[in-house]
Amino acid sequence: MTIDSADILIQKKPGKKEKLVTKVVVGILRPFNRHKMVHLDHIRQDRDNPLVFLGNHAEIYGPIASALCFPVPVRFWVISHMMGRPRDVRVYLYENTFSKKTFLPVFIRKMLAVLMGWLSANVMCGLNSIPVYRDSPMKLRMTLRKSVEALENGDNLMIFPEHPDGKYVKGSVSEFSPGFLMLAEAWWKKTGKKLRILPVFANRTERTFTFGEEICYEPANGFAAEQERILKDARNQMLRMAGEDTEE
Numbered sequence: 001m002t003i004d005s006a007d008i009l010i011q012k013k014p015g016k017k018e019k020l021v022t023k024v025v026v027g028i029l030r031p032f033n034r035h036k037m038v039h040l041d042h043i044r045q046d047r048d049n050p051l052v053f054l055g056n057h058a059e060i061y062g063p064i065a066s067a068l069c070f071p072v073p074v075r076f077w078v079i080s081h082m083m084g085r086p087r088d089v090r091v092y093l094y095e096n097t098f099s100k101k102t103f104l105p106v107f108i109r110k111m112l113a114v115l116m117g118w119l120s121a122n123v124m125c126g127l128n129s130i131p132v133y134r135d136s137p138m139k140l141r142m143t144l145r146k147s148v149e150a151l152e153n154g155d156n157l158m159i160f161p162e163h164p165d166g167k168y169v170k171g172s173v174s175e176f177s178p179g180f181l182m183l184a185e186a187w188w189k190k191t192g193k194k195l196r197i198l199p200v201f202a203n204r205t206e207r208t209f210t211f212g213e214e215i216c217y218e219p220a221n222g223f224a225a226e227q228e229r230i231l232k233d234a235r236n237q238m239l240r241m242a243g244e245d246t247e248e
Helices: 005-011 016-032 061-069 086-096 106-126 137-152 178-191 223-241
Strands: 036-038 051-054 075-079 130-132 157-159 196-203 208-211
Touching (some): 016 061, 016 106, 051 178, 061 196, 137 157, 137 178, 178 223
Parallel strands (some): 051 157, 075 130
């Protein structure tokens, strides 16, 4: 599989610049983003079989709050478009976010896209995030391989599984995309270990992180059955934490 220059940038390890930019950004924003942890005791850490946390987007609130305040170290799954060259990230952000902010003048929207594109390219690398390739099944193997390597290294992962189509809801939980569960099968095949999954809900109104009950992938049930079970259980847990009705 050939790797283009953008992918080489995505795969590079954090350097001094990326680490410094990340440290400065987090240091500035963290004091303004204090959160209360609810059911923190539900986190059972095990370096031999780390946790995969499932978080809600709430637009961009969930990922930002998690990057600033999460109580245990995690590595994030991040869409690859946010981890390439700054100019490519800028274009992606403008087309998908800032171009829709029509209440702002065009030149302000473009300036924000430039700034946020540069910050994202550096901070996502500084956080040692793992790129997710939504549009390429071949490159998705790279995501799974890097994720398994991270788990083998004892790193917890944070995944935001809500489906990217449409607008993320602010106070509830959108439908889940099932692709992240391929990691559970890959982890089982590589190590013989059952992936541990823990839903967590970030409440932007209450400024809380609420942790659910651990879900364990059971390969003996078959992948299709486990995918259906885990998707339903995880989303229902998050809906309950959001104070919403669960699915039947």
